Amino acid sequence: MKSQIEMALKMEFNPVAVIWSDKLPENAMRFKEGRWGCVMWLFANAAKGKTAAFDRKTYGCWGGGVGLGFGNTYQYFPGGQTCFEYFLSNGNKNYEVGKEVAARLENLARKDFVEDFLEGERYVKTPEKVKNFLDQLPMMDVPTKYVIFKPLQDVDWNLEKPKVIVFPANPHELAALVVLANFGRDSFENVIFPWGAGCQTIGILAYKEIESMPQRAVVGLSDISARKNIRNYLGDNIFTFTVPTEMFMEMESNVSESFLLRPTWLSLNRLSSK
Structure with missing residues (x-):
């Protein structure tokens, strides 16, 4: 319409x-399984006329899995949800578990991600406040296999x-x-x-x-x-x-x-x- x-x-x-x-639409844009990607990239493509689709193995990033409605995918963040709480706030560099995870990521992840992991994105003041944020998010598990972005027309x-x-x-x-x-x-x-x-x-x-x-x-x-x-x-x-x-x-x-x-x-x- x-x-x-x-x-x-x-x-x-x-x-x-x-x-x-x-049902998966034909020719839908998708992330590769296990590969990182920003959900908003595919939203932008849908806004420019393409169809995109996601499932529980191709949601791009941990926050994206949560955002699309695939449950609490922050549990799959490196080091688990607690490391994510440090990541979004003041970083894992002073958190023992986080430092161990960062050492393992050195040769596996992008340099900018490792730097953010250690220093924090600083979008929320403390890990405790990030946990409060996550507790308030209306996480849910959609009842279907796919979430699809499609131009309204x-x-x-x-x-x-x-x-x-x-x-x-x-x-x-x-x-x-x-x-x-x-x-x-x-x-x-x-x-x-x-x-x-x-x-x-x-x-x-x-x-x-x-x-x-x-x-x-x-x-x-x-x-x-x-x-x-x-x-x-x-x-x-x-x-x-x-x-x-x-x-x-x-x-x-x-x-x-x-x-x-x-x-x-x-x-x-x-x-x-x-």
Whole structure:
């Protein structure tokens, strides 16, 4: 389907449907089993028109496995979840188990990964706070073999039922999506911007909203590492805006009577597209 929202916003990149399925699409892009990769690389390819698929052996990285909904894959991080807690915070260089793991990684892993492993990415202040973050993540195990990223325009709604829809949005488009998300509601806090990995804000954090009353949209890509990973694909100006499919349909139905057809938006959109 061609989204009314996408057409009204004149978006540069495709909205992406996230689908749970037991059927692997033909010619889907995939990571090789056991090879590291950023889930957001394949999201960027889907935003540019390709289909991508993941399973429990090809989710790219540990945070990606969690984000896609393949359970707590942080347990498979080198040294286990505890070493990940140090990795995301102040590093493993003063943690005895972590130092032993790092020594084994020296000739096996990329130099930049080993350096981050020892010194820490420093995205959270302490390992204890990372554990608090992980305890609060809505980790889940999806009931299907595959999680698929597919350009929304290529979805066959008779055969496929997307769980969430992800808009790759520039700042003006993001502002418009926030306004539209609140347009038909009786409450006006219908968009959240939680901290988490880029893949987690289009995956499990958005899946959680499927069961929320009311459903809310999730803004993502505050993840510095993910932004670095996709800048060559989508540029430096993109955030994600993810909505459960039911909320997406609600927003679609409101386009024709909304601000999106009024002079203020049309003027802003025309200027931003030059």
